[in-house]
């Protein structure tokens with residue numbers, strides 16, 4: 133199998149990655165970008181995002197999701213609880229796909245499977261903790277080629 137030179141993976145910092153698929157889709161995994169102190173300045177601007185994948189609701193994985201989604205109109209794949217929370221923030225519900233562990237979702241031509249991870253998932257908002265469902269490990273197949281297997285960072289475990 134030949135590698136596609138157009139596929140790229142860029143580590144933004146912490147658990148955040150930018151991925152470009154073989155067909156040019158821009159994917160953002162765990163959107164902590166503009167406010168991520170580990171992100172280099174040159175990567176803190178997101179002008180295009182076709183698909184956002186959110187592994188869990190901790191601030192260091194979801195903090196910039198709303199701003200980026202409003203700007204780019206990206207499709208978002210995450211667990212059900214986070215999808216409900218995102219929908220409550222005025223994002224286009226048609227662009228948010230909530231799943232459950234074991235399920236495979238196809239969005240933007242990319243298959244995403246949510247599998248179990250050992251972690252928590254609460255969303256902190258205005259000093260309160262909101263139930264965010266279970267942490268998910270995400271596998272994505274980009275146009276049939278398994279190029280990605282991500283799990284949340286979890287040095288804090």
Ligand SMILES: [Zn+2]
Nearest residue numbers: 188190251284
């Ligand atoms: Zn976490």
